[in-house]
Amino acid sequence: MTHRTRMRLTLTPQHASPAPTLPAPLTLETVQIADAPALAELMFAAYQGTTDFEAGSTVQDAAEEVAHLLAGEYGEFQAQFSQVVWDGEKAVAAVLITLHESRPLLAFSMTRPDYKRRGLARLALLYSVAALAQAGATHLDLVVTDGNAPAEGLYRQLGFLPL
Numbered sequence: 001m002t003h004r005t006r007m008r009l010t011l012t013p014q015h016a017s018p019a020p021t022l023p024a025p026l027t028l029e030t031v032q033i034a035d036a037p038a039l040a041e042l043m044f045a046a047y048q049g050t051t052d053f054e055a056g057s058t059v060q061d062a063a064e065e066v067a068h069l070l071a072g073e074y075g076e077f078q079a080q081f082s083q084v085v086w087d088g089e090k091a092v093a094a095v096l097i098t099l100h101e102s103r104p105l106l107a108f109s110m111t112r113p114d115y116k117r118r119g120l121a122r123l124a125l126l127y128s129v130a131a132l133a134q135a136g137a138t139h140l141d142l143v144v145t146d147g148n149a150p151a152e153g154l155y156r157q158l159g160f161l162p163l
């Protein structure tokens with residue numbers, strides 16, 4: 001049976017400082033609703049072969065997941081706190097934030113396989129955290145599947161603690 005752990009980052013004034021810049025030619029933008037197809041394609045690629053990948057799922061399933069997210073199924077989607085890293089027209093990493101039961105929630109973080117381990121999820125998350133801290137948020141919560149080592153490593157490195 002799959003176990004998931006809830007984690008929380010307590011935001012401090014230091015979190016409001018700008019995050020490091022992105023290596024060119026990559027760019028970072030807040031999410032637009034028109035990004036949905038690019039996000040679905042990214043989601044499908046990022047989860048392939050990982051702990052959270054559902055065998056047999058398709059890019060269409062990822063598109064439905066993104067549609068659910070944008071429609072508020074995981075809490076009201078917070079476009080202004082959600083970040084996408086672009087390599088030209090290709091979305092290569094993203095951090096997607098909602099407001100769940102009045103608390104900011106990291107609903108998804110994902111990086112395309114050939115862009116993993118370059119610090120892109122960390123950088124996008126630092127930008128989301130900075131925007132949240134600047135807006136006066138005090139916490140960012142998330143839920144991670146036990147054994148998802150890359151995600152657990154990322155979240156621990158940024159100071160998230162199990163609840």
Ligand SMILES: CC(C)(COP(=O)(O)OP(=O)(O)OC[C@H]1O[C@@H](n2cnc3c(N)ncnc32)[C@H](O)[C@@H]1OP(=O)(O)O)[C@@H](O)C(=O)NCCC(=O)NCCS
Pocket residue numbers: 046047050052093107108109110111112115116117118119120121122123143144145148149150151153154155157
């Ligand atoms: C989790 C995920 C978003 C990380 O993306 P990434 O861009 O490769 O992460 P980063 O390069 O920013 O890594 C930041 C830190 O996370 C940890 N980390 C990332 N990948 C790791 C791995 N394969 N093994 C162990 N730790 C890892 C490390 O501490 C890393 O810092 P370091 O490279 O300085 O050691 C990516 O692996 C992914 O898309 N996974 C599939 C989707 C998923 O499971 N998302 C999380 C669900 S909530």
